[in-house]
Amino acid sequence: MTPILHEHAASGNCYKIRLTAALAGVAIERREYDITAGETRTPAFLAQVNANGRIPVLQIGDRFLPESGAACAWIAAGTPLIPSDRFDHANMLRWMFWEQYNHEPNIATLRYWTTVVGLDRLSEAQLAQVAGKRAGGAAALALLEGHLVDRTWIIGGAVTLADLVLYPYTSRAGEGGFDLSPHPHLRRWLRQVEQLPGFIPFT
Amino acid sequence: MTPILHEHAASGNCYKIRLTAALAGVAIERREYDITAGETRTPAFLAQVNANGRIPVLQIGDRFLPESGAACAWIAAGTPLIPSDRFDHANMLRWMFWEQYNHEPNIATLRYWTTVVGLDRLSEAQLAQVAGKRAGGAAALALLEGHLVDRTWIIGGAVTLADLVLYPYTSRAGEGGFDLSPHPHLRRWLRQVEQLPGFIPFT
Numbered sequence: 015m016t017p018i019l020h021e022h023a024a025s026g027n028c029y030k031i032r033l034t035a036a037l038a039g040v041a042i043e044r045r046e047y048d049i050t051a052g053e054t055r056t057p058a059f060l061a062q063v064n065a066n067g068r069i070p071v072l073q074i075g076d077r078f079l080p081e082s083g084a085a086c087a088w089i090a091a092g093t094p095l096i097p098s099d100r101f102d103h104a105n106m107l108r109w110m111f112w113e114q115y116n117h118e119p120n121i122a123t124l125r126y127w128t129t130v131v132g133l134d135r136l137s138e139a140q141l142a143q144v145a146g147k148r149a150g151g152a153a154a155l156a157l158l159e160g161h162l163v164d165r166t167w168i169i170g171g172a173v174t175l176a177d178l179v180l181y182p183y184t185s186r187a188g189e190g191g192f193d194l195s196p197h198p199h200l201r202r203w204l205r206q207v208e209q210l211p212g213f214i215p216f217t
Numbered sequence: 218m219t220p221i222l223h224e225h226a227a228s229g230n231c232y233k234i235r236l237t238a239a240l241a242g243v244a245i246e247r248r249e250y251d252i253t254a255g256e257t258r259t260p261a262f263l264a265q266v267n268a269n270g271r272i273p274v275l276q277i278g279d280r281f282l283p284e285s286g287a288a289c290a291w292i293a294a295g296t297p298l299i300p301s302d303r304f305d306h307a308n309m310l311r312w313m314f315w316e317q318y319n320h321e322p323n324i325a326t327l328r329y330w331t332t333v334v335g336l337d338r339l340s341e342a343q344l345a346q347v348a349g350k351r352a353g354g355a356a357a358l359a360l361l362e363g364h365l366v367d368r369t370w371i372i373g374g375a376v377t378l379a380d381l382v383l384y385p386y387t388s389r390a391g392e393g394g395f396d397l398s399p400h401p402h403l404r405r406w407l408r409q410v411e412q413l414p415g416f417i418p419f420t
Contacts, residue, residue, distance in 0.1 A: 065364070066315065066360060074304060084310040088303060088306075091306070101291065107287040107290050108283055111284040111314070112269070119318075139349055142342045142344075142346070157269060161268070
């Protein structure tokens with residue numbers, strides 16, 4: 015039974031799951047949706063795949079698992095990508111929650127608004143948030159840079175899901191107007207992820 | 218070695234951890250910060266406790282664990298609050314991520330803006346987000362109601378961290394202007410949490 019990834023390939027949240035599957039050696043099928051055409055808001059999608067109207071969703075048999083971090087956790091279960099040590103495990107989750115709360119809503123959203131919606135087509139409510147998201151995203155990147163000064167990987171000595179979920183939108187932060195050039199440790203860490211055996215690019 | 222919770226007691230994200238500790242039978246010490254006075258943004262706090270300037274942070278010996286979901290996971294490790302089944306475990310994480318992405322930024326933020334900041338004192342950028350957060354929070358509550366129609370607990374037959382992290386801000390949604398009266402299954406589920414042996418109220 016091969017899991018099916020319901021996704022939009024250009025979404026970093028979907029790429030996280032493909033990257034985790036590639037590094038964990040787990041085969042997945044892919045089913046593409048056009049989010050700009052509302053294909054994840056149809057009655058059928060809401061009833062069967064995700065009542066929240068969002069991708070990615072990982073389908074395992076007849077069960078559906080929304081939320082990228084949860085899908086990564088299912089795929090990587092039992093592999094070294096998830097530490098078994100009690101503190102390391104919780105610390106990995108800490109960075110996965112932080113990514114979804116402090117990093118993705120700023121950096122991924124500005125990338126989407128810049129490259130898909132168009133900054134000149136934002137609603138007033140969106141426009142009012144641009145400055146806050148720019149500051150929040152820059153702060154998130156600076157925090158990561160400081161964190162990586164004396165660490166090889168996000169939670170220490172080995173690559174975990176924390177690295178894999180932070181890689182996609184950090185690597186494309188430039189598309190949302192962020193500048194990684196002042197962050198050498200962050201750029202070194204991005205290259206490390208790209209050199210992992212089995213790495214697949216974000217395309 | 219008793220873990221120390223660096224917290225602001227009125228924060229639902231901090232209460233989640235106290236509730237998890239109470240139900241898991243794990244003793245914790247508490248250290249209170251006045252977030253409105255900037256006590257989590259001091260140079261000492263940023264350097265030692267959390268570079269992100271936020272509480273809660275769970276201190277375990279000389280190591281610090283920010284993010285409420287991560288702290289709950291550390292505390293509940295090895296207890297039935299965290300399912301061992303591969304799908305159930307990932308499904309628990311799914312709701313924990315959803316809470317931080319779709320529920321807390323709408324429902325908790327509107328509660329904070331209403332009860333602490335004051336809706337008449339919001340910045341223009343905050344004011345521009347009120348309507349979106351009201352709609353997003355209402356949608357999150359409606360999604361939970363639909364999910365609980367045919368389920369006892371969030372992920373099925375037993376209480377898990379998914380219930381404990383969703384309880385705090387759902388139970389106080391009214392303080393942010395949300396109405397739970399159209400959601401009987403949600404109200405039934407709130408009462409169930411309150412009847413768990415060892416439950417402590419959000420005070």
